[in-house]
Amino acid sequence: MQLDTLIEQFKKKDEKAFETLYNMYSKNIHGVIFNIVRDQDIAEEIMQDVFIKAWHKADTYSTDKGRFFTWILNIARNAAIDKTRSKSFKNKKQNLDAQFFVDILEHGDSLNDKTDAIGIGKFVSKLAKKCIDVIELLYFKGYTQKEASETLDMPIGTIKTRNRNCINELRNIVLN
């Protein structure tokens, strides 16, 4: 209920509500963007742009279109992917297609104490490769179910049930 109120205020261009939402989601958005661009400075820059963009198109969001987090996640993924397609970025970076979110989690330098405490490390080691694939595409890259089905070469129905099982596993680890 409180989130609904915040979002209402945000849509009315209330900066205080915007700041609260920023504090709630900026780390997540930053994480998703970083996973795509793999550069701290660029990731931070894109993240700021994403929130500024969200502010300016606040009135286009409505709760019946999806979760607020999903909405801003979508803006973030698009912005980050756009960035990877730009010339300047391509010249600077290697092909990132083969990298997954688990790489970040596995590397100690990106793993802060708080997330370690909730067992992300354990999660990473336990999660099957098929789960890592599907979560990477659907949540970190923003693939539609059709795109994911084509990329992983499996029927849409299978994507749905596999993803459901993988998220259940994730929930068992991070929410318990």
Add this chain to the structure above:
Amino acid sequence: MDINNYINSGVLELYVAGALSDEENKEVYDVMQKHPEVLNEVLQIEAAILKLTEATAPKNTVLDFNKITEKISTKTEKETKVVKLKAEKLRSSWLSFTGWAAAVILGAGLLWSIQENSELQSKISVSQIDNEFLEQQIEIADSDLKQAKSLITILRDKDLLAIPLGGQTVAPEAYAKVYWDKSENSIYLDVQGLPEPPEGKVYQVWSLTLNPLTPTSLGTLDDFTSDDSKIFAMKNANASEAFGITLEPAGGSTSPTLEQLYTLGTVASVS
């Protein structure tokens, strides 16, 4: 719809991922409104994804909101305030002003008439209450008048004998009158001139014959205080030679308490 099947289908995970079409999103939203367990499931999925995505954020970055505030406030000033205001100033002059003025006047007029209407409504209901009250008063006056008229008719009867009763030692100021209708064997007693009887006491009316002195009780005036006209009708089949009124304990006495004799009068034309 089987809600458990719906939850297990995996559609909610795709919903949080943002992998559904607009129509599918709308459908999930509608189901969530009707089924709290679906909303709860979505919240759980979202919470798990929040934990996961948070964990992929680079360590030790300070995400300063001030950088955002600077940008959103400068942008609004430059783009909106400077550029747009100038362009709109020209158009917004008298046309939009008159438009707003008309709207304000219309709105105010509407409010005024609504208020006026409700005031009239309350005035009408007050008048209705007044009317009812007046009608009641008329009815009361009407019945009073009827009573008075019938009283006059009685008193004007030619056969009616009027006997004045004078005040006695205990109450020299007191007086009363008896109207005796011999043909009907009844008396009308006007006791306007008697004081209110004290608590626990009652006036008792006596018919007397004088030689020898024999009192016969005609009854007690139990309703003395409540009866406004102070006129009482009583049966009297006696060959009365005098009438007296005494103050007695409530319920009356078998013989008059003469020390408490208030009024007394003899029938003049008896002989």
